Amino acid sequence: MKKHLVLITLFSILLVSSCKEKSKESLSEDSNEPIVEVNDVRRVEPPFWWTGFKNTSLQLLVKHSGIGSYNAEISYPGVTIEKVHTADSPNYLFLDLKISETVQPGKFNIVFSKDSTSKLFQTYELKAREQKAEDVIGFNSSDAIYLITPDRFANSNPNNDSFEQLNEKGIDRKNNYARHGGDIEGIASHVDYIKNLGFTAVWPSPLLTNDMPSGSYHGYAITDYYQVDPRFGTLEEYKELASKLESNNMKLIMDQVANHCGLEHWWMKDLPFKDWVNYQEHYEQNKENWSSEIVKRSSHRRTTNQDVYASKTDKKEMTDGWFVKGMPDLNQRNPFMAKYIIQNSIWWIEYLKLGGIRQDTYPYPDKDFMSDWAGAIMKEYPNFNIVGEEWSSNPLLIGYWQDGHENSDGYDSNLRSTMDFAMQEKIVAGLKNKETWGTGLKEIYVALANDFHYKRPLDILVFPDNHDMSRIFTQLNGNIVDTKMALSYLATIPRTFQMYYGTEILMNDFDKPGDHGLIRTDFPGGWNGDAVNAFTGENLSVEKKEMQNYISKLMNFRKNSKAIHNGKTMHFAPEKNTYVLSRFLDDETIVHILNKNEQPFDLKLDRFNELGLDGKTLKNVFTGETITWSNTLTLNHKGSYLFTTKL
Structure with a gap:
């Protein structure tokens, strides 16, 4: 009797398992059975996608132990696997999918099989797009952008200050290079403050996971391109911030990094290809004993992008060298890396309904790729906008990166906007220098006269300062009148305007000019117990309140001035x-x-x-x-x- 019971039990288990496997594989949209959602695979990126893009190709990165020896199948109307690529690592597959123009939104399972007994299932979803591509409007000359370092703006949720699973734990507000606890909720809870100042767009520095041992509060050492850093909040909170800004007729600009990642990025422990990052051989050979002497650093000679006399050696050192020892340089010449970066940008635009992208260190990646990247985005979103960071005081270099510029080498960046460091520098010099021939106000006048070089001056982004340079109040030696002059001029010339948080209350870095940690000081009132609250004006000095009022008048006037726009x-x-x-x-x-x-x-x-x-x-x-x-x-x-x- 016991033997019969055991056989019956085994038969029942096998029958249930068989039915479940059949349910996993029976996934056509004509089926009346609901899909059995499973997640056997460790990682698939992008995590989901949308129907209705002009580009009907999608490449999935699949990461799982031994997945390289598996085949892949999809049974869903309108979705076909065109090609399966193995990688140098046995733990990756790259699937080239074709998404037909008529495909319906829905879920389906990807079946990975090695033999009749070894199968893995992964549910994937194609979502319906929530907006038309032409309705995605990027920032423009009518906008005034408020730049924020989120860790230093406001800590509205102390419960997310630290996580045991992350490398850097806790906060230390006395240490300018430690985390201070600012978060997405801190930005969202002060949207009204930003709006009342007259700003129409918000640009937070990167909010994605930076799981580095230290010093990554700034967000530019990304270790997961599809995950919000939990110390900033959740993916849902990021989306809620975007929605709140949209409901206030404001735009969210995402700070992205195509040039490099953080050294602790998950793929650095198992790189898919031998050329996934530049100078990868240096890392592979020495990663157990990594130091600043081993890494091949970028020469930072950005002019090699335009220099007709530049040597191949100089070009390679500039483009392929690591930005710093903790930021591996991504190899965009690898076609799988190239597609990964492009799809990641489009994913975030679609998910958050972004109003723009600011691309970090624009001249450092492969410049042909950057043209492809910007072109792919603008093809999908013709009214979008991207601004690239070109830190140069030479208008010739700034103009080179703007789309439509007639460059002697035939290069077209597909980039609508770039950053006007040249104008910023001349305004500071012009206000500080005495009025002698060729200096003083003449420097500012001549700087604007250089606009003949730009294809569209209105699309150039101008600013008094940012997160990487001394505060404008510091640059102008603490002179309030000169600071106001700089701000009013910048806000009225034919440009798109951006200002760094705290400029409205004369934040400065007098104690150590140029120190990044000090430049990114905590905004007073963003933390419980702050003696001064700049959001409410409590205990704020008279001169700082007056500057706040000045900025509010200036920005609100600019917001409504078609002549300035x-x-x-x-x-x-x-x-x-x-x-x-x-x-x-x-x-x-x-x-x-x-x-x-x-x-x-x-x-x-x-x-x-x-x-x-x-x-x-x-x-x-x-x-x-x-x-x-x-x-x-x-x-x-x-x-x-x-x-x-x-x-």
Whole structure:
């Protein structure tokens, strides 16, 4: 009797198992049976995808022990496997899928089989897109962008400050290079503050996992390209932040890194190909005893991208060298790496409904790949925008990276925007230098005159400072008037404007200029127990409150000024310590004046007759006072003056 019971039990187990296996494999959309969702495979990336893209190809990275010896099958209408690629590591497969234009959203299982008894199943989903591609609108010259280092902005959820499974544990606000606890919820809970200042877009530095031993609070040493760092929050909270910004008519810009990853990235422990990262042989041979002397560092000679005389050696050292010893340089010439990066960017755009991408260290990756990357994104989202970081004070280099620029080597970046470090540098120099021939305000005037080199000046991103340079207040030696002059000029010229958090309250790095940890100081009021709260104004000094008010007036005016967004520009060569610039569109004209005279000065207006303002009434944006434009305008103090015909 016991023998019969054992046989019956074994038969029942086999029958149930057989039915389950059959259910896993019977996955056509015509089936009435619900899909059995399984996740036998350790990792599949992208984790899901969408229907309706112009590019109907999708490549899946599959990571699992021994998966390289398995075959793969999919039975789902509209989805076919075109090719299965093995890698140098036996623990990877790359599946080339074809997603038909008529495929329906749904779930299906990928069946991996080695023989009749060795099978793995992985459920995959194609989602329906929530928006039309043309409705994805990128940031533009009508936007003012608020840049945030999330770890240093606000800690609204102390429960996510530390995780045992991560390398760096705990927070230490006394250490400028440790984590301080700021998070996504901290940004989301202060959207109203940012909006009331007049900003229309938010750019947080990277929020993806940086599971490094130390010093990765900044987010640029990514160790998982599809996971939000749990110390910042969850994927759902990231999406909620995007939705909250959207509901406030604001955009979310994602900071991405195509050049390098963090040394603790999961694939560094088992690299799929022998050329997955550059100088991989140095790492493979020495990873057990890794040090800064072993790594081949980038030369940072970014001009090799354009230099017609550059040697192959210099080009390779620049492009292939690691940015720092803890950031392996990704090899975008590997076609699987190239597809991985492109698909990752598109995945985040679609998932978060992004309003733009800021691409870190733009000149460092393979430049032909970067053109392909930007082109693939803009093909799917024709109204999107990407800004690339080209840290150069040479407008020739800045212009080279903007799409449509007629470069002598025929290169087209497909990149709509790049960053104007040249203008930033000249504004600081022009405000600090005395008014002698060729210096002072003339430096600023000439810098703007260089706009003839740019295909579309309006798309260039300008800024007073950012997370990698001294605060503008520090650069201008703590001079509040000069700081206001820099900000007002930057906000009115034909550009897209970006400002770093805390500039509105005169944050600075006086104690150690240029120190990154100090530049990224905690925003006061972002932590429970802060003695000063800049969000509410509690215990904030008078001069800082006044600067906050100044920024609010400036940015809110800019938000509503069509002349600044898309108007024509006319400026007049500086004379007698003054520089006049105007923007005009239809019935709106704005006039911006930089005045470096310490004593009251009468500015004769007949020189500016081309503006057609004689006899018209203009309002001072900052004071609300009105003037009649006629004969002479008295400038009572040094500083910036901003007038508008919109009363």
